[in-house]
Amino acid sequence: MAVTRERLTRALAPKVVAVIGDKQASGYNWLRSMKDFDGPVYSVQVDENEIPGIEELGIPNYKSLTDIPDQVDFAVCAVPRQVAPFIVQGCVEANVGGVTLFTSGFAETGEEIGVELQDKIYEIAAPSGLALIGPNCMGLHVPGLGVRFNRDQPAGVQGNVGFVSQSGTHGMNFSLTGAAHGLYCSTLVSFGNGIILEAADYLEYLADDPQTEVIGMYIEGARDGQRLFRTLREVAAKKPVIIWKGGQTEGGGRAIRSHTASLASDQAIWEAMIRQVGAVAVHNLDEMIDVVKATLLTKRTQGNRLGLIAMTGGQSVVLTDAFEKAGWKVPTLSDESYAQLAEFFNIIGGSYRNPLDAAGTIGQDPKHLDTIFDILNTDENIDAVGMELSATFMARRWQDKPEEFDRLIGSLKKFMAESDKPFLAALHPSHVEEAALTARQRLQEEGIATFPSFERAANALRKASTLAAV
């Protein structure tokens, strides 16, 4: 029996949660991670030595799932592998919506006992319609409901990034590092061995989830590649999908006699598949965060011509290099723009060719930045605007004179509100990292797409602009 959408929704957006088999030895990680859950949390533990510690946390403990006086929607199970089939049986009997099996030691070990236990779990869960997540996974994180598997994950904040991960670590890292970049998950699922529900099931859920605006995925391989391909083709037409493919699988011992077969490496096929469905490929966590950020915070453009604002001549040069290497053009501005810029631009130690080397001009009168933005907004040679925010020169000054930073933020937001052209900023790490961090956090809170290098900014905007869904 297939898992129904209603059952899956109960599991992924639960009203009642149970944690099965949490222990002192793990610091009651699972129970503590649920402390901000927006609803009742129950514990199931039969070990008399563990129960007092659980009750000290203020969480009611029961010896069996069926004893819980509530209908459990989502259960976390962290029991030894031999016990796992019995717990899954209990979930079926108690009509639990879904269960995540943190327990590992199954088919991924290659051991006979692991494979047997996994098969047993499958045989119990499959006919019942139970939404089984895993095994060998971290499970579910829904910050809006306070569902967490790690205590550093955010709770009480409604995110808009759906994330599907075959790996617990990469899912967790996205939720933690992403949050530090101001990116919060709507729903994150780490699905491990995925014996009942696999990536395609979660993608379909996220495609229909109104909270999810963009979908990220970390994947190493697909059991049913055709289903994943067809699902992605549908999902990526609705919402932007960003895919990080980890690992290279072996071609196997097949007889290769053709050019086609010898060139069809795992990486080549995955990259082609990702392009074909209208998703975009990324290759590490940083790039995932950058492209999700650009997708959420910048407008889309069909064009590839960038207007750039730098703070020094040297940065003008490397800013241009970074964007052109990523496939952008940095053209000359229109004659009309030059005529307008000539009226006020300080060309002593500055230049207004493109990039505009503008620190002196803006320093003279901050209103000039608004004028520059107006000119770039109307210039027909320009499709998008990028700006260097120099922590090296400015972070201390922003610290000393916060009103100047407020003014800068105001100018950026005014341009973003008035123009259809995407805007992004680069703020490199600097020698005054504490002040730069404050500035970075503020930019993030204001919803300004800020990247830690020109290269990352250029790449993120490029990749975001190739997505099928906008």
Add this chain to the structure above:
Amino acid sequence: MAADVIAAARSEQRTLLSEVEAKALLASAGVSVTETRLARSIDEAAAHAAELGYPVALKVVSDKITHKTDVGGVELGVADEESLRAACERIHERVIAAVPDAQAQGVSVQPMAEQGVEVILGITQDQQFGPVLMFGLGGVFVEVLKDVAFRIVPLEPRDASEMVREIQGFPILEGVRGQPAANLEAIESMLLQLSEFAEAHPEIAELDLNPVFARPDGAIAVDARILLTSDS
């Protein structure tokens, strides 16, 4: 027709189809290939050539031989019957020398196709995604530069259009240095035919059409290699 060719290979426990079989299979699916006939004797080769029209290409047919050029099994641009008889003798001598147990069934005879930009189209089976299509420039481009594009089957028309334009060498297809542009629609429709062909024949493990001549007036496969899956 298609079933006959595959059944014949299966009954002989062969996985590699001959060029003649492969082209017959492709032609039955509507894919443009040069008409290619099997000749078991020199007289038969001469008769085929007379019907197909000179000049012709001759290639050894043996399921022991995958790369026919490497063993001297190919003669191109054979102009008349006298040259054809001599060419058949040369192929025989060279192949016997290179592969003593070749057990050649004969030679294939096909008219020399009008040249175009050499491209390669292929099918392979991916463990995860099933049949996959490849497109690239043929000859040295595929051998050395590996300048190719892949798509998962089934292809939509947009996929065919995009994969043709995705390769680095795409400007060559548009015509460089006075060379005429290749007919891109013809390449794209051949890709879409192969996508359907791959869906219809899951028993095809690997296929290379190399080269296909991409010309202003169309595209035609002048060599074809098909390998069946080992399980029937």
